[in-house]
Amino acid sequence: MHCQANTLEPNESEGGADRSIANTESVINIFKTQIIVKKETSGSMKIRTTKIFNNNRKTIYLKEIDNQSATMLLKNHFNPNGLNVIIIGDEFLHILTETFINMFSNNLKFKIIRWKKMVEDIEEEDKLAELIEQEH
Numbered sequence: 001m002h003c004q005a006n007t008l009e010p011n012e013s014e015g016g017a018d019r020s021i022a023n024t025e026s027v028i029n030i031f032k033t034q035i036i037v038k039k040e041t042s043g044s045m046k047i048r049t050t051k052i053f054n055n056n057r058k059t060i061y062l063k064e065i066d067n068q069s070a071t072m073l074l075k076n077h078f079n080p081n082g083l084n085v086i087i088i089g090d091e092f093l094h095i096l097t098e099t100f101i102n103m104f105s106n107n108l109k110f111k112i113i114r115w116k117k118m119v120e121d122i123e124e125e126d127k128l129a130e131l132i133e134q135e136h
Contacts, residue, residue: 020097020100020101021086021093021096021097021100021112021113021114022111022112022113022114023113023114023115024085024113024114024115025115031055031083031085031113032054032055032056032082032083033055033056033078033079033082033083033084033085034052034055034056034057034058034085034086035057035058035060035077035078035084035085035086035087035088036057036058036059036060036086036087036088037060037062037065037073037086037087037088037089037092037096038059038060038061038062038089039061039062039063039089039091039092040061040062040063041063042063043061043063044063045060045061045062045063045069046060046061047059047060047061047077048061058077060073060077062092065092065095065096066095067095067098067099070095070096070098070099070100071099071103073096074096074099074100074103074104078110078112079110080104080107080109080110081109081110082109082110082111083111083112083113084110084111084112084113085112085113085114085115086112086113086114086115087114087115088114093114100112
């Protein structure tokens with residue numbers, strides 16, 4: 001797995017000298033805790049939770065993000081005791097990273113990795129067999 005740290009500088013006075021959200025080339029589908037943040041054009045926040053191959057995926061739809069909503073997301077929808085993977089647009093990433101560093105930099109168990117790739121989840125045997133047949 002290839003990871004590269006986000007370029008936002010952590011706040012060293014709060015213990016976050018080397019804490020940030022890393023980027024990875026891997027796909028989101030292989031991780032246990034998957035969070036997808038999507039921009040909505042209107043309405044309030046919506047959350048859809050699904051179970052894919054024994055992995056938990058939350059898709060969170062937001063119109064905008066600020067420090068308060070980023071704090072709520074991190075506290076209520078992320079696992080503070082392990083690795084979380086996220087797909088998030090650049091416009092929301094800066095606020096989420098800043099909030100993560102400021103509020104959770106002392107919790108070394110709380111890790112977030114950002115990806116940009118997601119593959120289609122195929123759970124139905126017929127579709128899977130059809131895809132294998134097409135490819136081989």
